[in-house]
Amino acid sequence: MNTVIPIVSHTLRAACSACSLQELCLPAGLAPDELQKLDEIVNRKRPLKRGEYLYRAGSALQSLFAVRTGFFKSCVMHDDGREQVAGFHMAGEMLGMDGIGSGNHMCDAVSLEDSEVCEIPFGDLEKLSREIPTLQQHFHRIMSREIARDYGVMLLLGSMRAEERLAAFLLNLSQRFAARGYSPSRFLLRMTRHEIGSYLGLKLETISRALSHFQTEGIIAVQNKNVEIKDADRLRAMVSQCAGHPPQ
């Protein structure tokens, strides 16, 4: 993770070619020479402390960001200030694509732990993706996967009940941790119950109760932010039987 000269690392160009997230991130599938061109436009951004904003709703979109390390949430604000978490983002995932349409970010992006991101100036990315078809295709895939993810969230919010939503959420996290080489069965919830609730369209008390219930049933073990999934199959069963049940 650290370079030999960590003290200036944040001023160096990010080295996609040396990044362990290559396969998950924007560079996926690029040839070495293409990768180098991408490297030339990507800036490593200074680290963000927990709670810092990567960007705010309404600010002009200059760049997209890829999470290098850490954890983010993006949240849409209501007119009167209440927040709705629209997504959680971990290493290798891209942020900011919602702002391309209007030229302004539509949501806040906040780091939930000390984090590092790579900054990709969007104009440069468009230019480069005209030159490198593979990059263009992959960028389209990334945007499309964001749309597909959103559809999944709509499904969740529109037609699952509380415990089913939470089960789906835990399985989703598990899978994403697994894809990054972490344990799929033991992980840390970087976000608060309130934030989980906001994402799942539920109140924090409901999240707390559902987690306690899962624990009582022996499906998971929770202690604070630590979660251990003990019976992934039962979680899966909860999610797939969801339809036909009331969303209420």
Place this chain on the structure above:
Amino acid sequence: MNTVIPIVSHTLRAACSACSLQELCLPAGLAPDELQKLDEIVNRKRPLKRGEYLYRAGSALQSLFAVRTGFFKSCVMHDDGREQVAGFHMAGEMLGMDGIGSGNHMCDAVSLEDSEVCEIPFGDLEKLSREIPTLQQHFHRIMSREIARDYGVMLLLGSMRAEERLAAFLLNLSQRFAARGYSPSRFLLRMTRHEIGSYLGLKLETISRALSHFQTEGIIAVQNKNVEIKDADRLRAMVSQCAGHPPQ
């Protein structure tokens, strides 16, 4: 809308350059010569009858589609067959972008009335957008706006109550009709109460009751699929006061 030789119109190339939806659709902002190049890759598809599928979940993505006339819904299917409507689509809007990531459509697209679409082979579009920066940028904006729309739906599903969701839905339709030159205050609901409910994460009875209630209050007049918005300001007030209120 019709060409001089309507009987063979469906075999002709679509003429974006002659289309009244130019400004809303993919060609927006293109210079005449660029428009012509786009014309060359766009095919007009045969008309679809009400209830026909434009594509189905799981089928390979070959093309994106732009609605020329008519009305569509896209719906994600649960494992066990129940549907969740993810969006409604009207003239000038694009369909199919959720399938780029995996190469397969993620949802069904069904016409809700007799409709016509333009087919845009996706490979050709990628190729052309490498040659025409304006097209590339506009395509990115269209995908991004879909993401932004999805975030709006999440907000709606995650933090509004029934009547607020319906108010937001009616205002959204109103605005989109207005953008197409139709009356913002009188329009036809192309979808059933069940489909509205599915989209809004509610049961059809709840939709029916809420519509009746709005009518009693003098906010709208409904008769079957006909809706007249009589007091748009009160609808707007319902939506913006939504936050802080329980989603349940």
Place this chain on the structure above:
DNA sequence: CGCGCTGTTGAAACTTGTCAAAGTTTGTGG
């Protein structure tokens, strides 16, 4: 012309939210 799909309305049940109080963890400053 009738059958089925669609929509309406009522009453009861259930899920989730609200409010409240107490316990726990985390972070900060002395």
Place this chain on the structure above:
DNA sequence: CCACAAACTTTGACAAGTTTCAACAGCGCG
């Protein structure tokens, strides 16, 4: 390093909104 404050979490009792179930009405399509 400890103490304290703030933020977060848990749990209970109660309330409210939405769903469920059911019956009926209307419209449209064959």
